[in-house]
Amino acid sequence: MKQVAILILFIFSGLSLFSQNDENPVKFSQDFRKISDTEYELIMKADIHEGWHVYSQHTAEGGSLPSEFDYEKAGEEYELIGETVESETIVAYSDIFEVDETYFKEKAVFVQRIKLLDPDVNQIDVDLFYQVCKEVCIPADYKFTFRLDGSAAATVEKSIDERSMAMATALKLNLKNKALLNNSGEDIGTGSGLWVIFGLGFLGGLIALLTPCVFPMIPLTVSFFTKHSENKSKGIGNAMLYGFFIVLIYFLLSLPFHLFDSVDSQILNTIATNIWLNLGFFVIFLFFAFSFFGYYELTLPSSWANRMDAASTKVGGGIGIFFMAVTLALVSFSCTGPILGGLLGSTVLGEGDVATNLTAGMTGFGVALALPFGLFALFPTWLNSLPKSGGWMNTVKVVLGFFELALALKFLSNADMVGGWGILPREVFLGIWIVLFVLLTLYLFGILRFPLDGPKGKLPAIRKGIGLASGVFSIYLILGLFNFSSLKLLSGFPPPHFYSIFETESDCPLGIDCFKDFDEGVAYANKVDKPILLDFTGWACVNCRKMEANVWSEPDIYPIIKNDYVLISLYIDDREELPEDQQFDFKFDSGRIKRIETIGQKWGTFQSVNFNAASQPYYVLLSPELEVLNNAVQYTDRDEYRNWLLQGLQRYNETSIVSGE
Template identity: 40%
Template sequence: MKKRQFLTLIFSLLVSIVAMGQQNPVHVSVQQKRVSPTEVDIIFAAKIASGWHVYSTGLPAGGPNSTVLRLDNAEGVSPVGKLTAHGKELNVFDKAFDMKLRYFENSVSFVQRYKITAKTYSIKGYLEYSTCNEEMCMPPMQVEFNFKGNGPASAPAAAPSDVEKKTTDAAVATPTEAEGTAALSAMTADTTKNVTASTADSAASVAPAATSGTNDSDLWQPVIKELKAFNTAQNTDNASLWYIFFMGIVGGLVALLTPCVWPIIPMTVSFFLKRAKDDRKKGIRDAVTYGLSIIVIYMGLATIVTAAFGPQKLNELATNAPFNIFFFLLLAVFAFSFFGWFELRLPSSWGNAVDNKAAATTGLFSIFLMAFTLSLVSFSCTAPVVGLLLVQAATSGDWVAPAVGMFGFALALALPFTLFALFPSWLKQAPKSGSWMNMVKVVLGFVELAFSLKFLSVADLAYGWHILDRETFLSIWIALFALLGLYLIGKLKFPHDDPDQKAMPVPAIMLGLCSLAFSVYMLPGLWGAPCKAVSAFAPPINTQDFNLAPQTVHAQYTDYEEGMRAAAAAGKPVLVDFTGFGCVNCRKMEAAVWTDSRVAEKLMKDYVLISLYVDDKTPLKQPVEVKRPDGTMRTLRTVGDKWSYLEETKFGYLAQPFYVPLDNQGKPLNGSFSYKEDIPGYLDFLNKGLENYQAKR
């Protein structure tokens, strides 16, 4: 138990480190560089964390925010051209926005050149950029600068230029139609004095004064500790690990029933019993050692996988497109091998060498080598099961998941050797080898092929290929499980099946009917039915071409204080949705999760939904200088700045989408929820918030 608590503590620390890294995924340095006596460049050099990207300049309207340079003051200079980007620009079609988007990964430099027109000059402003990864987006970030210098002695005195208080990027100087439509008239009632004493005082300066019985400034008080306590209490990582462990047990039991493993059990146990027929305790000890050796071998494999990728890389695998393509191909190869099209084999010399070494060695080491021989000999049957399990564990994002999964697999695989050694009479009752083991392989082949499509879907969504939209995915699954059903009831045969078998076993027929029924269940999904049982595997509903019953959810309020006052008057809890007009994954959550009828009903009837757009460009009445939690200063210029500051100071987070249920005093009712297209999980998240709200009343 203590060991488990230690592992959980270490895992929590790693998650905290990753979360802190997400606060600043892009580091930008700014400098001015004199390129001639009359010209100067303002250079913004950005280093981008792995997995994140920064959007380019001049993107079309209706998409994410472009990178722009905005000036508060410019004297004695005039811009030469527009803001230009230097780096490897990627041009990728994004289905969520239905357009091609340009962005940079790893690094990029943005440069604006100015012509010096006076004896002295000064330039003050900020670069604004947007950054996202495959799971979340940050609010528009700002990098401020204030440069001064001397121009040619023959130049006239400095005077404000025509670009003062305007952006140098003419393509985005005027608010776009999307920004204009998004302007929220109820926002930014007023902002007060500049405050730098503390984060709490800064938050109070941004919050409007109370206009009713509700003290609005209290609604801005930080709740970071309370939110962390809820998130820790949820133990979602424990649930995930138990699921991985259970899947490992199932995988081990399936591997036992394959032709490569099952026939070896009686031979191995008989060998141990004969080897120590005068000392039965020694035979039992050898069998137990054999089982433990199997566990050690497969746990060692999991350790190698974790060491090869590292904890941080395992967190990235779930949404990394190249890795998902690799996983798809790997599982497809494993599936075809189970179908009998070819056989995966290790060089026979490996097994022979280990077997000879085991025969020449005595003691416990010889038993370990025998277990290693089993792993090599059974490779063609166990490798697909182990591969599927490791892929699932690795993409779970938990660095201990591969070890937990392999422990479950090895435990199930090793248990029969020990049990049959303890109770030899059970061997006589065990089923004999036969054609049923080939049936197990074929069934597992269908399952692996179906699961492989999940990983191809991730890559398809990332690159916008549109080869595996939701109806295409469901069509393939319907065909696969229908074929599996026909195979189990005996209407479909594979080359290596027993040709003399005329009647299928009753359990196989019952499973076949279940598989056929599952295919029928998925059919309405081709026309937009939610198909909850496969929602965690299928692409999001927004990729569906045929959707006869679309359902949308709209926030009742887009102002934090106004929505909180309305919720208090109605006696309802609040769900705060930190989102953005340019947030791809916010749209995915709204299309894939909020369209579920059960989720939509709770959001519209049981909660007061407040959506706060962190990239809203509606200007505040006047800029407000505030202190961030890390002690640095920040100037809030827009409504979006105000909401991103609220998210950072009150909740300790700075990415979207981000959902938090609150009571009428602004205290969290449950842990937070971010990007995860998991309808059952989101429903549990909402229900827990409602339960805690009712308990407080």
């Protein structure tokens, strides 16, 4: 029971981290008292916001996390005299952990006596790890720095050398008319994009319902609620609550990802384009695929599900129904895990706010998974129309296995392009996809078989129809391989045309002349007197490829970019190391220092600092004098993008005429 409570607390800790603003509910201060030439008392104080509480060092084991102090260099430069003494605490019983917990409200004071071993020591550093809670809990840490000579008792601010400072200053632009960027408001397509991702998650949940891990649970669970309740309305209410908890569980599972984005605006992009992480995803999806093919079963430890099931029986009521929903999530993992992995992978491959996208997708997945439990509870006669479990569910799993393999190849392609290895150019990628979908076609027509397939029999019409669609898609890929089709339906998944086994005239999108260094591009724009299209992009950016293939390639847009603008494409995920003399430390306004070692780190920081953005694609129109010509846009449609380009061009021409006068 305690382990279950800890799991719930962890989930809600993620929720709190997502929902809290930058204001810390605990404010710290410090002081010290000199007792003799070698002895001091270190005094650490915490002012706690109303409604919040911080746990004592001595709160009972098995409950919430205690406060812990780490005295740096204790035993080397000084020794601790006794334990850290606390101010008055409150003791109260916790229903969740079933222990007496000890904590502080409003104020907390900690005092530690020390004796110097080295009389020249002037600074004492103390790290505090603590947990602050209200309805939810936040683990956090704080660093105290005591200056024993009486100077300001604050953490010593980190600094960067003059060379780094100069290079960091050069990275910041003096943009004119920058307010126009802020007028862009929400990114074009962001709202609709979230609904699309929600829809994809919903579709994934519907597919999961058809798997053998979930489908048989529907009539059993609905029957349990309707037959074991005091009355029909009570049974319907319990089934609806069960469905709500399913949605809640999958929603909560996505929230810890928001912590990454709050730590560093570039961190999710860094993770998404990390070579080793992409290789890891490739291996994981291979593992998922072969589990769907029936070569082994992917399961979580059975003890987890047993504990949840026992908890649901023991507790009863609404909490018991919650544990029943958790049990479903655990026992169905062998089928839902790979689908959720695909959802996570698709979110990582997508652009924009990855954490928000993942929350939308996971919520959609949970809604689809919960829907039948509510509907069949309201209309129990519908249960009679459900198809019987059978071999068709294994067919669903095998088809999903082929899609897992296709997605796995995309992650390998990402790692290959970011690393610049050249092992998976466009032609090889398409060739492997052709083989996969030809094999899928053969399977659906009963020619290729897998371990869990039943005896051969008459193929259902729907299976033949899907097999025919797979065959048509294979032909579509073949036409694209030999350039008889542009493969616009797949734009963003295969490598771009210039990433080829054949020599290409340009390594820029669509063969347009481009610059991959900002300063070089600006110098050329000044020379030819043209405005700049600043393109923040990435090798592994799916939506960037979609924009290039579906929007930039349009006959009324391509000439504008090629002839009227100077294109500067900055690759945020470029892992090529900068020459040593171009590497430097960049200090953000928050005081955080980041080492700039690669081309991608440089342009990612450049984008964040100057445009307060971290996603790709991200397009900005500038004059050679660095005047912003229009609001920034991201993933959008053809008409919006064309109008945006023309408006920027018109503004540039008007500005040039005024300047000429």
